[in-house]
Amino acid sequence: MDSIARLNPPHPLSYRDSLMAFLREDWGTQDWGSASVPDRPVEARIVAKDPLVLAGLEVLREVFRAVDPDLRVRLAAADGEAVERGREVCHLSGSSRAILMGERVSLNLLQRLSGTATLTRAFVEAVAGTRARILDTRKTTPGLKLLEKYAVRCGGGFNHRLTLGDGLMLKENHITAAGGIAPAVAHAREVAPSLVRIEVEAETLDQVRECLAIEGVDVVLLDNMDNGQMAEAVRLRDGSGRRLLLEASGNMSLARVRSVAETGVDYISVGALTHSAPAADLSLRMA
Helix, strand or coil: CCCHHHHCCCCHHHCHHHHHHHHHHHHCCCCHHHHCCCCCEEEEEEEECCCEECCCHHHHHHHHHHHCCCCEEEECCCCCCEECCCCEEEEEEEEHHHHHHHHHHHHHHHHHHHHHHHHHHHHHHHCCCCCCEEECCCCCCCCCHHHHHHHHHHCCCECCCCCHHHCEEECHHHHHHHCCHHHHHHHHHHHCCCCCCEEEEECCHHHHHHHHCCCCCCEEEEECCCHHHHHHHHHHHHHHCCCCEEEEECCCCHHHHHHHHCCCCCEEECCHHHHCCCCCCEEEEEC
């Protein structure tokens, strides 16, 4: 981890409305199961059923606070921590009905976010010792973007743009609409704030050469290039004297990512971190 600040979770105010919507969706008109059992003080544990990297414990706490502010939630681990099978990560005490009513939403979020953190950690470890940083993409679940990108940070990865306003990326369709890379970059510099980076998608080495010849390009995205092409793009960049960053993207897998990192690229973006990570396995059991 470069900085503990990277693990600061989003403020609850940024996602509390979403949590309430998730709970309303889950409850429907009435939680008949919880209503059918006596409401009594109980203890409950949330346990990891497989090795995993945690993300979303503070979110889980907020879910139970929304259900019943009197529930006591004691976290027994921390986001970003790798835990083994059987490890207790949270202890709950209070109303049995409240715990039952918050169980599914809290676990769904914890499992999904921890799955993203776990997959991210695997990618980060695969490129250890190289210059490459693992980035997420905007291929996130609507309504969960902030939390999923936080989960990437918990796994040791880095965030690409959070929103369209966080950077200016000129992809194939932008370039076509503008009439080419040079006019697209020129128009981009006219509209973008001075501190916003401009990134250009390149599908060929000729496009990389064109980007290197244009002032105003900060990052080149090497889209679906093979390792030989990426290594040549790095050689071209290094020989140009430009302090321009290179991002590899397209069909990144754990089997391939190490060899991509060894080409010398600066960033590797992996959409699978947020759109295809399997949910981590955690369970809640009452004592």
